[in-house]
Amino acid sequence: MRGHALAMILTLGSHDLFLDIFDAAPVLDLHPGEVLIHAGTKADQVFNILNGMVMAHRTGSDGRRQILSFLVRNNFVGLTSTDDYFFTVEAVVETRVAICSRSALMERLNNDPAAERTYLNMLHRVLEDAYDLVYSLGQRTAIERLAVFLLYLRYWHRICENIVDDQDAHLNRVTLPMKREDIADFLGLKKETVSRGFRQLEERALIHRDEHSHVSILNLPALRELAGIRDFASPRHLSANLQP
Amino acid sequence: MRGHALAMILTLGSHDLFLDIFDAAPVLDLHPGEVLIHAGTKADQVFNILNGMVMAHRTGSDGRRQILSFLVRNNFVGLTSTDDYFFTVEAVVETRVAICSRSALMERLNNDPAAERTYLNMLHRVLEDAYDLVYSLGQRTAIERLAVFLLYLRYWHRICENIVDDQDAHLNRVTLPMKREDIADFLGLKKETVSRGFRQLEERALIHRDEHSHVSILNLPALRELAGIRDFASPRHLSANLQP
DNA sequence: CGTAGACTTGACGCATGTCAAAGTGCGTGG
């Protein structure tokens, strides 16, 4: 298994069982801000992120926007229980995705019980991750949400690069490819609060802001303490995702 | 189809395809506050709520608690992607549940492709409902969350009683069997804020507080307007759930 | 370089949290 299930929104960490659907599939290149999926349109395609990053969000008619997930390599997006997408997906950076028809995926799942079971299991994990976000939004303070978010990015990076050692030094330099406002809309905050939160984390010597789009984690244990025990490097996630 | 999918947390609206698993199953009666599932214990059973109400929640070591869902008749709870439950489930009122072993359910799903596809589809809807909660917690104000919550209860009631007419007068008397603090922990608020929110809804003549555990909806369109277009009676949910 | 978009910072305001007390309903035992 090469993927992971941290990504949300009907999004699965791909598994070898699914990857082959996209092996010879057409690809699409997206520029930052380009929209892959428009909420409300017919949900007849599914996508696999090959590289880059996209974000799925729901935006109300009054302009309020909630980002539901950031998706990276080997994440899977597009399936819904209904005929239409209920979320929008747009590129955060230069991104390449593979395209597959929804019917082809469904056929694969229907004809391959092992694939369907794998899909089911991953969907469970995606749901559990959605509840992680619910807990953050409902119970954690701004700075705690930021701590969780940084650990979340660090974990993604670890999975994508297949780095086994949790203490690997590379992991402590975290890339933030999205805008501050995107982080804010993901964490239920405003962009100014995100800025101030990072500053406070720096004042407490938990992180160092190298550039706008990079931070270094200086004190991982303290950051985890702040985020609460539910670190994304918890055994629950690792055991399910790091099998070779 | 008799169930629905509004309930969350690995919880499904039951479908006839699943109900039969519980037909001859042993039952368990719970008093208010009694715990059905302890977070962290082996997840070897699944449950079907026969009547009453339970709530699933995640509670941190510091005492913060996020209620993930309230579950009513024909809801289904207990499946996780891992070996252990990661949430606690306790009774809100006198409740009766049917018990089935996890392995029996898995066997059923593995041997019956139609059942498995139905399960999959429901899981998708549960996930979409979890994202509804994410949107509320991240973007809506306290009073908006309360409006959504009341419409949510009204919708449950409608589905449980299989009332087709959205305007049916019975629906406008909503029962609140849980404590104010439970509502607060579901909506990411404090119990005092919930009280004040109800008072404000009453001052605006949107509802009337009959007793502690009942409110009447006086102005449904205005309540829906306040909650935003994402009313739980939206066509998306109804079409998927109200087939006879 | 120069401009535009993104980020940071500061001053201030408000929604919600906190703390405390009074009110309400309900079960229990005298």
Added chain:
DNA sequence: CCACGCACTTTGACATGCGTCAAGTCTACG
């Protein structure tokens, strides 16, 4: 049957974390 007591709810006064508004600064890119 009444009255006491306990748990829950409501309300009030006050505190504060985060949002809002408005400058300013940085950075990327032409």
